Amino acid sequence: MQFLRKNKMLIIYAVSLAILFLLLKLFEYKLLIIDHSFEIYAGTIALLFTLLGIWLSRKLFSPKKITTIIEKEKIVEKEVFIAGPQHFVLNQKAFEETDLSARELEVLSLIAKGLSNQEIASSLFVSVNTIKTHVTNLFYKLEVTRRTQAVEKAKKLSIIP
């Protein structure tokens, strides 16, 4: 009896299969006289067993097993103060609050490296005027008026290393 209970599902599947085959066997003879009966028969089997497969898989791979993998992680930021040689991690939150675009951040980090507008323009393959525009916009967003100030603020906000 224990065996029966433990393998309940398996037995149901087996019986279902047997019944299906039986039904198909019955149809087999009735359909033999019809044109293309074989194709129809094969198609029926295909369809039925596809459905069976779908049903089977939904039973077997029940949500439980799937969900354990895709549990949503809720990230809680916890401030940890450390010292020593910092491997820089961009402060995403602060970065977003500044409203800086990716390009502006790029320019900003090059400014911090001590490059002139012309040098930045060359290294990014754009005109100096474009860099000037970026610089002006980024100054506005950081609320500063000089590149040294911009670097200062950006470092304080952990936007650049």
Place this chain on the structure above:
Amino acid sequence: MQFLRKNKMLIIYAVSLAILFLLLKLFEYKLLIIDHSFEIYAGTIALLFTLLGIWLSRKLFSPKKITTIIEKEKIVEKEVFIAGPQHFVLNQKAFEETDLSARELEVLSLIAKGLSNQEIASSLFVSVNTIKTHVTNLFYKLEVTRRTQAVEKAKKLSIIP
């Protein structure tokens, strides 16, 4: 082309089915001469399409649809490293190697704070020209040509915070 991309999966299924039917059709003739060929054929179809069904369902009813209902939130603490209030210690050795004078260091640190020459001059009660001279000299000693570079280098050398 967009149609192709959007219905990629559908097309794959259709092609797979077609190929399966083709294979089965080929086997059909070869197996006709064998005893119980029909049963074997039907069985093969059944098996293949069961597998197809399983595969199909796993693709179609992807975790997404199931999980939205049973989404679980898992709280994970993520350490976020924040530039803590670093207690700066001047690198005496590096400082001496630069040959910078005390006054020059003073000017340098004000430059790093984002002050203009005029502002530095005012805060040190000297003329702008004096500051310019200091700046020029300190650039020479640090082997740079721009204040942003000077700040970069000085920070790297731990001469300024």
Place this chain on the structure above:
DNA sequence: TAAAAAATCACCCGAAAGTATGAGGCGTTT
């Protein structure tokens, strides 16, 4: 697909930064 946001470029102008050069005062070092 229309609207919004980014990225691109240009031109002008004034302010700031940077270069070069010279020079006077002041304390220490030889």
Place this chain on the structure above:
DNA sequence: AAACGCCTCATACTTTCGGGTGATTTTTTA
């Protein structure tokens, strides 16, 4: 005392920055 380094200041000149305005193109988003 002469030499040296440092701080101070000035003048003159060049280059770079930064502000303002306007426009086009590309990308993203609603």
